[in-house]
Amino acid sequence: MTTEIQEDTQLITAGEAATLIADGALLIDVRSEGGRASTGAVPGAVVVNREHVDEDFAPESPHRLPQVTGTDQKIVVFCGSVNGSRPVAEKLKVLGYHSAVHVDGGFLALRDAGVPTTGPIGPEAESA
Numbered sequence: 295m296t297t298e299i300q301e302d303t304q305l306i307t308a309g310e311a312a313t314l315i316a317d318g319a320l321l322i323d324v325r326s327e328g329g330r331a332s333t334g335a336v337p338g339a340v341v342v343n344r345e346h347v348d349e350d351f352a353p354e355s356p357h358r359l360p361q362v363t364g365t366d367q368k369i370v371v372f373c374g375s376v377n378g379s380r381p382v383a384e385k386l387k388v389l390g391y392h393s394a395v396h397v398d399g400g401f402l403a404l405r406d407a408g409v410p411t412t413g414p415i416g417p418e419a420e421s422a
């Protein structure tokens with residue numbers, strides 16, 4: 295039996311994400327409330343429940359997010375890991391958002407790449 299490994303063409307580095315964000319891409323945070331509370335947030339990111347992607351993004355949805363301007367919009371999805379962001383990016387692609395990508399390393403990688411964040415400071419920073 296042969297197992298085919300598919301490359302995740304929507305996965306980008308945090309540095310690439312930072313450039314897209316600076317250029318106006320819509321930033322989507324799919325972390326839980328607890329995840330945001332424990333690690334921090336990215337100002338301007340739209341918080342989306344992974345279970346509501348259809349309602350929030352489907353072009354015909356009466357509940358589509360007001361920040362969504364069309365399927366040609368550049369969208370950057372992040373979570374705490376690719377396991378949370380990948381399914382959302384894949385679902386967005388199915389819905390027609392072919393410029394939707396997700397971030398390798400998630401929130402922490404974005405923070406380390408210089409994307410402005412707010413929230414808790416790690417123990418190592420507090421002791422400095």
